[in-house]
Amino acid sequence: MVGIPGRSEGCHTCRARKKGCDLQRPYCGQCIKGNFICRGYQREVTFIRHDQSYLGKADEATIRQSSARWLSNNSIVRREAAQPNQVFHPLPEELSRTAFEVKSFSLFWDLYLPKARFLPSDSRSSTAAGWAKVVQDLSPEHDVLRSALLAVSVSRIGRSNEDSSMIGKGMELYGKALFQVNRALRDPNRAKGDELLAACRLLSFYEQFNVSCPTELSDRLSQARNWQHHVQGSGKLIEFRGPQKHSSQHGHKMFVETRMSGVILAITNRKATFLSEPDWSRVPWETIPKTIRDELMDIMVLLPHICEEFDQIKLCQDTSQAVQRGQILIGKCWKLDDCLQKWYRKFIFQLSGHFVATEFLPIIQAVNTASDELSPEIFYHQGLEVLHSVVLYWTACTVLYSTMRIMFQWFPGLHFGGSFSVQPARTDPQKYTLYIMRSVKYFLQPEAGLHGAQNISFPLGVALNYLAAANETPTEEYSNLVQSIHEATKTPAGSWIGGFLTGLQRNSVPKTVQTVADGYFGTRARARTWYGANSLQQSSRIQE
Structure with missing residues (x-):
């Protein structure tokens, strides 16, 4: 009719x-x-x-x-x-929306989510599939979520097509979405809705994906800082809702995705958050089984506390107190190391049926040796989400073991603690950075989409920071990998990574180091400040 x-x-x-x-x-x-x-x-x-x-x-x-x-x-x-x-x-639920919205959303998901073979058949193990389903379920009925999704969709499509009018329209829609989110936050009832948490998550995407390596330093700092503010805001919203609110299906899926961003930001800022409190690793899973990724995040959420305590010890003026606190921190580091090794063994055991004998040997050797022969391709064949899990493990190892190595140099009298007479070969951070860098190409191929580029951005930043801070002579393989990373970040999906990581690195250090010039020496100065490597100059004072 x-x-x-x-x-x-x-x-x-x-x-x-x-x-x-x-x-x-x-x-x-x-x-x-x-x-x-x-x-x-x-x-x-x-x-x-x-x-x-x-x-x-x-x-x-x-x-x-x-x-x-x-x-x-x-x-x-x-x-x-x-x-x-x-x-x-048109489907009945789409009749109240314009064709422009419908097509924008469709094209955005095509740009963002990996192709079908990149996601595991069990979508529950994929945070991307989980939270995306929440957005798709809730956006038809909630203007605030639909506005946020439209802003991200239009702006990203505009950048992909180099369409300045679309980019401008996306900026206009972003302003409208911000207004709607702020208005919803003033209503205590609406502030606890899953749709508002999803909208805040999408707004952080806008800032992350719209960094295009601008020449102005202020632009790089501003966009990375805005991303940080959105993630912090999402964290405050989660804390306001309480852990019980995240045990339901939609709330749980959004919590799992948002927690990962919160942990990444907490590690970047080297500050512990409420997410490290036991209830937040227990209550949201009272009725939902934990995935292997969830168990890894339970460990990673404790890393910011290690970093924060290390920074406080670094500033301690009392030598005896610094040594005492250092001994306690080393003990915590070994406990975290034990958790990471148990997680890795469980992770490998779950995948063991998918590996042939020749693949399984280097995977096992990588646990307790200094071998760096492991190829990420072994995990990639099981799916990009599987590779992402082990890349996050390598990232956690890089942060933890680099901190421990500085502590051992700073306090040589502490030795290695536990049952170790020498520092285990597996605690060399350099091999984990090598694994991460070998993995980059898989996340930046066209089939991986924006989601793949987003997943590798933080591990890549940690690895490059460590290489700059360590100031070690790069091997030929390292040099080739760094060059391939520079080329990969020029792709449409990864074009924003360089500017975003630059702004994030500068925002994570004191202002006196933020303004150091670009180039290797500026990057090295900021990386050494972040890792605390500059504190090695104080080791003689501590020992006296």
Whole structure:
């Protein structure tokens, strides 16, 4: 059944409100200024029946032509509209949204999520599949989430297509989404909704993906800082909701994804957060089994405390107190090391049935030897999410063991503690950075999408920081890997990584080091400050 539209050319929303429409496309200015959802301009078809037997050829042509005319005004879907046999069959829940929104969301998920073979068949083990399903389920009914998703979608599509008008529209939509989020946060009831937490997560994506290595230092600092603020805001929202709120399906999926970002930021800032409290590693899983990734994050959430305590010891003026606190911290480090090794053995055991004998040997050797022959390709064959889990493990090892090595040099009188007469070969951070760097290419290939690039960004930053801080002579393989990383970050999915990591590194150190010039020596100065390597100069004072 086809309805006959009126003579007005205004959008549906302005017509319903009996207001003058400025006819701006794709959304009218009146709706944007008034904070209304613009329902678009298409009016050749009021509604159709989904049963194709009721549609004659003339009706199909009318629908196809009217859809193509509307879509021709939107660059992101012009290609689809040009297809000769395309007919629109909107689903009932999509009738209240514009075709622009629907297509924007579809294209964004195509850009963000890896292809099917990159996600495990058990979607519960994929944080990406989990939280994306929450967004897709909740966005049709919640304007605040739909606005955040639209802002991220339009801006990212614009950057992928180098369309300045789309990028500008994305910025405008981002401002609108921020307004809606702030308004929702003032309502205690809405502030506890899963949709608001999902919206905050998406807003952090906007800042992360819109870094394009700008030349101005202030721009790099600002966008990385805005990402940090969004992640901190999401953390405060989670804390306000309480751990019990995250034991339900939607709340749990959003918590798992947001916790990972919170842990990454806490390690970057070297400051412990509420996430390290026991209840936050227990209550959200009271009715939902933990995945192997969840168990790893339970360990990684303790790393910021190690970093923070180390920084406090570094500033301690009392020698005896510094030594005492150092001994306690070394004990905590060994406990964390034990947790990491147990996790790795469990992880390998779960995958053992998928490996052939020749693959299994180097995986086992990598645990207790200095061997660096392990190839990430072994894990990649099991899926990108599997590789991501072991890359996070290597990242945790890099942060933990680099801190321990500095402690042993700073306090040589502490020796190695526990049952070790010498420092185990597995605690060499350099081999883990090598594993991480070998993995980069898998996350930046086109099939991995933005999600792959996002997953490797933090491990890559940790690895490069360590290499700069250690100031060791690079091998030929290291040099080749660094060059390949520079080339990979020029790809569409990874184009934002360089600028984002630069801004993040500068924001994580004191302002006196932030402004050190670019280049290797500036990067090295900031990396040594972050890792605490500069504190080695104080070791003689401590021993006296």
